Amino acid sequence: MVPLRGKDDFLKIMRDRTKERLSQVALEQSEQRFRTLAEHIPQLVWRSARLGHRTWPSPQWIEYTGQSAQESIGLGWLDAVHPQDRELTIEAWHEAERTGQLYVEHRTRRAADGEYRWFQTRATRLVSSDNGETEWFGTSTDVHDMRRALERQEVLTRELHHRTRNLLGIVTSLARQTLKRSRSLEDFEARFTDRIAALSRVQALVSRSEASEIALRNLIEAEVMAHAQEADGRVIIEGPQVNLHEKASETLALAVHELATNAVKYGALAASQGRLKVSWSVKPDVLEVEWYESGVAKPPSNAGRGYGRELIEVALPFALGATTRLEFLTDGIYCSIKLPDHEWQRGK
16 A cells, blocks of 8 residues: 555555466466376376486385385485496486486385386476476386286297297107108008107197196006007006106107007007006106006017117107116016106206
């Protein structure tokens, strides 16, 4: 108020500040909405000045890292980042100053258990229209499980390529060996198809196993019972729980297939009085598989010749370091296959 000439006369001047007040209220409401949103999303939210100098950490960041708001201010938040990732993170901030966008993946320590988990951090630079000052708004999202899944997928892809190369090698060898001992194309077709079917049974077992390991019992039962469907009560399969890795499974399955095929043609599975016992045991540093056929009057002279015997006596020792013994007895056949533990146990 401004005094006039009269003793008690004044002039009142009033300014309409409604717009200014409304702008201030709108700004406060906007700030409140931002904080409400930022404090209730699963990501770790934050605000920073230039080059990552943090000005505000969200409650999620404080709870996750165990850092107080004061400890996170400036570059204090880097203490929660894995030491090996800090330099990379700082470099990403320098690049962000040039581009206006921040993107970096680094590990952040979880206070609850001390584990470092992978986070994907993104931020955008905003420039104030009032004073030209810049501020960064960003989020850090836990992508640890996704990264582990991708790494697992890469491992599985490499393993698939490895398996494919191995299988092609085995199939090529089977074709070569079978052709060499076949009397005709018809004979080759029958033998080769039979052996591929044995290999297929192993692959079916592998595909159902999450650990790419096969229970020895499942392998032997699948192969023997494929040939002994009419031999109820004449086949015994027994042994402890043993798992084989893929390479040992494929090679051993082919050997069991040859033994079973021979038993159907000449041995225990060809005679009504024949008996077959397949057993295995784990001894110090070795797994021994024993195949014993009995009740066979006299195996013919050509029994046990050819690829099957070569597979047992040559291929198994070469591929798996096995010690094998194949004997034709007066009333049957006995075969022993001993595998050193580092050839059938994964990781040894």
